[in-house]
Amino acid sequence: MSLKQIKEPNKENVQESPKAENTPSADRPSVNEIEKELLRLQKKQSRNRNIRYIIALAAVAAATIIIVTNIWLPVLKIVGSSMQPSIQNNDVVVCYSGTKQIDYGDIIAFYNNDNVLLKRVVGMENDVIDINEAGEVFVNGQLIDEPYAYSKSLEPCDIEFPVTVPKDSFFVLGDQRNTSHDSRTSSVGMIPVERIIGEVILRVWPIEHIDFL
Structure with a gap:
């Protein structure tokens, strides 16, 4: 049985894979930015809830005043x-x-x-x-x-x-x-x-x- 000669690869034709960089991508937010955005959204939701509560409270108060002034205290x-x-x-x-x-x-x-x-x-x-x-x-x-x-x-x-x-x-x-x-x-x-x-x-x-x- 004859043995074929194993050729060594041509080093000139071998290309190294690029190394992954450790720096974050410009399109991906950092963890700190995500936390800030979540906190901002929470504050906005809380503010909107407060506004809705105040509006509802004012409406109830106005209705109560109208009822009271028309029925009990004209x-x-x-x-x-x-x-x-x-x-x-x-x-x-x-x-x-x-x-x-x-x-x-x-x-x-x-x-x-x-x-x-x-x-x-x-x-x-x-x-x-x-x-x-x-x-x-x-x-x-x-x-x-x-x-x-x-x-x-x-x-x-x-x-x-x-x-x-x-x-x-x-x-x-x-x-x-x-x-x-x-x-x-x-x-x-x-x-x-x-x-x-x-x-x-x-x-x-x-x-x-x-x-x-």
């Missing part, structure tokens, strides 16, 4: 001068809905046809009300003290005194008696509870005159 802007000096024209007041807490001397808001009026409670059910020519008010035969009354007058008046306040009703007067249309007139009359919006408890505008009433 807000009214005053037009007119019949309650001066206690309440001025363009004042903004807050009412407390309900009638159980209403007492003598309280200011109430109520519907009169298509208007909303504010007057002060002078008489309640079964009270006998009388007003003399000088504008002095008597309840059940007793002259009442009215420090809030800016002027006292019988007019304007188109009803006969004395009168008895019906059940579940109120007799009301404005503080500015000579310009106020109130229970002395047949166009307003006695105020039944179903027409009452509530007791006026707080003035909120103008800011410098914020006060409980």
